[in-house]
Amino acid sequence: xxxxxxxxxxxxxxxxxxxxxxxxxxxxxxxxxxxxxxxxxxxxxxxxxxxxxxxxxxxxxxxxxxxxxxxxxxxxxxxxxxxxxxxxxxxxxxxxxxxxxxxxxxxxxxxxxxxxxxxxxxxxxxxxxxxxxxxxxxxxxxxxxxxxxxxxxxxxxxxxxxxxxxxxxxxxxxxxxxxxxxxxxxxxxxxxxxxxxxxxxxxxxxxxxxxxxxxxxxxxxxxxxxxxxxxxxxxxxxxxxxxxxxxxxxxxxxxxxxxxxxxxxxxxxxxxxxxxxxxxxxxxxxxxxxxxxxxxxxxxxxxxxxxxx
Amino acid sequence: xxxxxxxxxxxxxxxxxxxxxxxxxxxxxxxxxxxxxxxxxxxxxxxxxxxxxxxxxxxxxxxxxxxxxxxxxxxxxxxxxxxxxxxxxxxxxxxxxxxxxxxxxxxxxxxxxxxxxxxxxxxxxxxxxxxxxxxxxxxxxxxxxxxxxxxxxxxxxxxxxxxxxxxxxxxxxxxxxxxxxxxxxxxxxxxxxxxxxxxxxxxxxxxxxxxxxxxxxxxxxxxxxxxxxxxxxxxxxxxxxxxxxxxxxxxxxxxxxxxxxxxxxxxxxxxxxxxxxxxxxxxxxxxxxxxxxx
Ligand SMILES: Nc1nc2c(ncn2[C@@H]2O[C@H](COP(=O)(O)OP(=O)(O)OP(=O)(O)O)[C@@H](O)[C@H]2O)c(=O)[nH]1
Ligand SMILES: Nc1nc2c(ncn2[C@@H]2O[C@H](COP(=O)(O)OP(=O)(O)OP(=O)(O)O)[C@@H](O)[C@H]2O)c(=O)[nH]1
Ligand SMILES: [Mg+2]
Ligand SMILES: [Mg+2]
Numbered sequence: 001x002x003x004x005x006x007x008x009x010x011x012x013x014x015x016x017x018x019x020x021x022x023x024x025x026x027x028x029x030x031x032x033x034x035x036x037x038x039x040x041x042x043x044x045x046x047x048x049x050x051x052x053x054x055x056x057x058x059x060x061x062x063x064x065x066x067x068x069x070x071x072x073x074x075x076x077x078x079x080x081x082x083x084x085x086x087x088x089x090x091x092x093x094x095x096x097x098x099x100x101x102x103x104x105x106x107x108x109x110x111x112x113x114x115x116x117x118x119x120x121x122x123x124x125x126x127x128x129x130x131x132x133x134x135x136x137x138x139x140x141x142x143x144x145x146x147x148x149x150x151x152x153x154x155x156x157x158x159x160x161x162x163x164x165x166x167x168x169x170x171x172x173x174x175x176x177x178x179x180x181x182x183x184x185x186x187x188x189x190x191x192x193x194x195x196x197x198x199x200x201x202x203x204x205x206x207x208x209x210x211x212x213x214x215x216x217x218x219x220x221x222x223x224x225x226x227x228x229x230x231x232x233x234x235x236x237x238x239x240x241x242x243x244x245x246x247x248x249x250x251x252x253x254x255x256x257x258x259x260x261x262x263x264x265x266x267x268x269x270x271x272x273x274x275x276x277x278x279x280x281x282x283x284x285x286x287x288x289x290x291x292x293x294x295x296x297x298x299x300x301x302x303x304x305x306x307x308x309x
Numbered sequence: 310x311x312x313x314x315x316x317x318x319x320x321x322x323x324x325x326x327x328x329x330x331x332x333x334x335x336x337x338x339x340x341x342x343x344x345x346x347x348x349x350x351x352x353x354x355x356x357x358x359x360x361x362x363x364x365x366x367x368x369x370x371x372x373x374x375x376x377x378x379x380x381x382x383x384x385x386x387x388x389x390x391x392x393x394x395x396x397x398x399x400x401x402x403x404x405x406x407x408x409x410x411x412x413x414x415x416x417x418x419x420x421x422x423x424x425x426x427x428x429x430x431x432x433x434x435x436x437x438x439x440x441x442x443x444x445x446x447x448x449x450x451x452x453x454x455x456x457x458x459x460x461x462x463x464x465x466x467x468x469x470x471x472x473x474x475x476x477x478x479x480x481x482x483x484x485x486x487x488x489x490x491x492x493x494x495x496x497x498x499x500x501x502x503x504x505x506x507x508x509x510x511x512x513x514x515x516x517x518x519x520x521x522x523x524x525x526x527x528x529x530x531x532x533x534x535x536x537x538x539x540x541x542x543x544x545x546x547x548x549x550x551x552x553x554x555x556x557x558x559x560x561x562x563x564x565x566x567x568x569x570x571x572x573x574x575x576x577x578x579x580x581x582x583x584x585x586x587x588x589x590x591x592x593x594x595x596x597x598x599x600x601x602x603x
Contacts, residue, residue: 110412228531
């Protein structure tokens with residue numbers, strides 16, 4: 001059994017070593033293997049299609065026909081293209097000229113928003129900021145309590161004037177939080193919002209209203225790395241419904257390939273800024289496109305070998 | 310079901326074409342892939358359907374339509390027993406454990422299940438064996454309050470097995486009909502946490518048999534769902550699957566592979582965040598949603 005894409009491509013090409021130009025059949029066979037690998041990694045179908053077209057074109061070119069080992073050359077191209085899509089320009093958090101900087105989180109139910117709010121606040125505090133967490137999920141049972149516990153763990157104050165569990169207006173809370181932050185010298189505000197579905201127009205409108213009330217400097221779309229083909233629908237629905245500037249990918253500590261990263265980046269053009277890698281406060285990192293590329297294709301160390309070849 | 314997909318919309322239209330050419334078959338395969346059925350399964354389903362269409366000499370769109378629907382239904386295996394065992398035995402309550410990776414809807418499902426049983430005139434105890442996540446026990450307690458079921462809980466960080474044991478003990482003492490144990494979300498790759506889950510079950514079994522171990526799978530999950538199910542099945546021998554968040558645009562096609570490989574049936578579906586948004590799994594509705602006929 002060939003486990004990884006590199007193994008499979010190497011087998012496709014095994015008869016070819018040193019023969020020069022790839023035939024159209026070789027290229028089709030290659031494209032099929034790459035398509036399979038990407039789909040198994042949950043990359044969205046429309047994105048796979050475009051990606052494959054791109055790879056085919058480069059595979060027909062000189063760089064492959066001249067390579068000593070066409071298989072490795074193709075893998076290298078695939079990796080380059082992946083990193084390019086995933087990466088783009090690296091983005092730092094945009095801080096407001098007039099504090100507080102407002103960061104709003106949005107995403108599906110259970111994606112990891114509240115956990116990420118704590119991590120983000122912890123990370124910001126570690127960089128000499130004075131963040132304030134804002135409990136604007138008044139929907140989910142005990143979302144407010146959860147954020148308070150998270151805030152305690154991160155030693156970051158939590159603005160929670162409403163009890164939640166269906167009581168209170170999240171738009172009002174978000175609005176008041178800015179004034180509260182100004183009065184208490186918090187230079188960053190991190191707003192946790194309720195989970196919502198892309199098709200829930202009422203809840204999506206609520207997110208847009210929160211946005212309009214606080215005019216965030218950054219809206220982060222929080223998405224679970226285990227998400228499948230629905231990533232495109234959801235990413236687009238949140239883009240249309242509330243809009244976002246960047247993406248935070250969660251639960252990367254599991255074994256999901258995380259093809260959604262590629263899909264969302266490709267479809268929305270929004271960069272992936274943060275990676276969440278566990279349930280604890282410190283399980284948090286800036287996003288590394290190169291690591292993600294080899295993760296999606298399950299390439300492991302092969303790339304290092306190719307680079308050295 | 311309520312979910313609709315732009316891809317699904319066109320599927321049966323494709324089968325209405327005069328001839329089923331390669332493009333039409335590819336598009337059928339794409340539709341299945343887009344529902345998270347998985348590329349290998351999708352290819353197999355299409356292959357098998359192509360063969361049938363050829364053998365039967367199917368011409369009319371209606372026949373092809375029926376064949377595809379039948380094929381998908383066969384994949385789901387409508388004959389599987391999907392009842393949830395909630396009947397007490399003798400002086401022992403039924404014991405149900407709710408397990409799964411983080412954020413899939415375990416606590417919500419525990420609450421909804423309790424609601425169904427209480428609504429049916431039965432008494433329920435909820436066990437808050439998630440002692441790890443921030444405010445997890447509070448969340449379950451809110452659910453308990455909503456649906457009228459007492460919650461057995463301990464302090465944050467307490468041993469989840471001991472909470473589960475106490476919940477079952479309390480259920481037996483009080484002579485209730487069912488005990489539902491909510492457990493912490495854990496990724497199947499974390500061996501320490503999976504061992505802990507195995508221990509929760511073994512400790513409960515010292516007191517009573519466990520009637521159901523329900524794995525909660527989020528319908529938005531892609532191919533990783535199969536890996537989750539494999540490991541949970543190995544560690545705690547799951548007896549059923551709850552497919553949550555089917556009220557969104559995701560189809561949950563991964564359960565086709567899960568059911569086929571593990572033989573564990575999907576028993577319930579989650580259709581929202583409210584107490585009444587839990588329903589028995591309906592294979593026909595599930596298939597129709599994939600076909601865009603929901
Ligand atoms: N393993 C792992 N678990 C995570 C990660 N991020 C969040 N979680 C867990 O995922 C579950 C859901 O996280 P929450 O932060 O409550 O998600 P949410 O988006 O706020 O959920 P709602 O408010 O209900 O929409 C919890 O069990 C978290 O501990 C991560 O990076 N890795
Ligand atoms: N739309 C929708 N949301 C759901 C459904 N089931 C659960 N949720 C939501 O998903 C989020 C996570 O649900 P929980 O019940 O907390 O999930 P959990 O598996 O207990 O999470 P952890 O204990 O943190 O692992 C909450 O916001 C729920 O309201 C469902 O069927 N549909
Ligand atoms: Mg939350
Ligand atoms: Mg829970």
